[in-house]
């Protein structure tokens with residue numbers, strides 16, 4: 145593989161900073177399974193407070209947050225409503241079917257978001273022929289929607305319909321803090337209409353491991369049972385939880401830099417003849433664009449990589465670039481230099 149100068153493949157490629165590593169090194173630890181790890185306990189309290197929920201649970205990954213939440217909310221044979229692009233549909237190894245026995249009904253709408261009418265139309269009548277519609281799912285920001293931010297009034301509208309029909313509600317907040325920084329709306333206000341919500345420490349926040357799922361005390365008690373059952377309970381996990389603590393203290397406000405870099409990248413790309421992109425749609429740290437030139441996505445990504453710039457092919461003619469704390473403004477200019485040579 146050629147040397148990578150600018151890695152825009154994902155915000156998961158970040159490496160812990162020297163300061164974060166030092167903080168992790170010095171973390172106080174204990175047996176997490178016995179709830180005796182002070183750093184894990186602290187991180188859980190921080191996340192519960194941040195999201196305005198009674199309790200939170202540290203887990204090895206965002207995927208486990210999603211899958212455990214599905215299993216707590218649903219019984220096998222139940223149905224969840226999620227946008228067609230939602231992470232559990234595409235990137236969790238069939239987890240909803242394999243682990244929760246849940247049917248997914250995929251909703252449509254621009255930029256990874258559906259509306260209240262789509263929810264109302266998808267909720268099943270009470271019939272023993274049909275799956276029971278049990279859960280509504282929102283991804284904030286929407287990854288395949290180009291990092292789009294769900295506005296609070298849209299969230300209120302879709303969750304109102306859900307609650308009127310007795311559905312539970314779940315917020316996949318892998319990049320919730322990007323939405324918080326870009327919109328100025330507090331995390332707890334984003335999370336308030338949801339029964340469960342989580343944040344990932346390994347995306348823009350730049351920690352090496354972990355995510356935390358929040359909800360009511362009863363919800364978290366059930367989630368703990370499943371964490372244990374699925375082998376997600378750990379021992380001296382404070383050493384990794386410390387990365388999350390550090391990130392919440394030091395890596396939230398700086399997400400604004402990632403958003404500015406993404407906007408700059410989008411404006412540069414939009415000026416190229418081979419690119420289809422409206423930079424005004426770039427709200428956070430994800431830039432998704434279409435290719436209009438000779439190269440398909442695989443060839444374009446390979447040609448960019450040969451020039452030291454890594455992006456991801458998301459479809460036959462769709463490319464994704466993601467900004468994060470290991471990419472600075474000068475690297476964005478170098479990425480644009482490469483793009484000018486390739487995306488003609």
Ligand SMILES: *Cc1c(COP(=O)(O)O)cnc(C)c1O
Pocket residue numbers: 204205206207208210231232283287316318319344346354355
């Ligand atoms: C990355 C991601 C996840 C899964 O998180 P992991 O920590 O990688 O398991 C879930 N949902 C969305 C929207 C994501 O981007």
